[in-house]
Amino acid sequence: xxxxxxxxxxxxxRRAENLAALMLxxxxxxxxxxxxxxYLFNLPTGPASELTIVMxxxxxxxxxxFVLKESEExxxxxxxxxxxxxxxxxxxxxxxxxxxxxxxxxxxxxxxxVTFMKIQETSYLDIRYDWLYSIYILFAVAVIVRYVWxxxxxxxxxxxxxxxxxxxQ
Numbered sequence: 001x002x003x004x005x006x007x008x009x010x011x012x013x014r015r016a017e018n019l020a021a022l023m024l025x026x027x028x029x030x031x032x033x034x035x036x037x038x039y040l041f042n043l044p045t046g047p048a049s050e051l052t053i054v055m056x057x058x059x060x061x062x063x064x065x066f067v068l069k070e071s072e073e074x075x076x077x078x079x080x081x082x083x084x085x086x087x088x089x090x091x092x093x094x095x096x097x098x099x100x101x102x103x104x105x106x107x108x109x110x111x112x113x114v115t116f117m118k119i120q121e122t123s124y125l126d127i128r129y130d131w132l133y134s135i136y137i138l139f140a141v142a143v144i145v146r147y148v149w150x151x152x153x154x155x156x157x158x159x160x161x162x163x164x165x166x167x168x169q
Contacts, residue, residue, distance in 0.1 A: 016066040020059060027055035047124040054125070054132060061135045065142035070150065089154050096151035103144050110140060 034048040080088060114137055117129035 065139040
């Protein structure tokens, strides 16, 4: 059963990477179209510019929520790396609890804001803002799930690097 879950997790992670690559490719093509329209044809570039911005927003939040592993996150761990394992575990538990509290506390307000934004659309592509910002809801849920996992691993003390989420992916 555990093997099947690990295989499923690996498959889902690869699909998340594929989607991120597709977003990056879309953003790149839109950028090239923007440059061509502006400098070669002297035409407006509003839709291509808006698509580039939308893809950037989605790519950053999608990548942070579903593609990056905890060990790949950039962080300042000068203090963390110099303390004993037990102290690192306490730091991991405290930081996981703090992040779970902050994301959990802000989630209802974020939900209200995103769902409220259905009243407005983007200028060129006519994308409703609730659809546009829905990626933040997905990101917040992914972060909450990730830090629940990290907290459980740290409380168990089952993995020295539980804070890095190595077993979560």
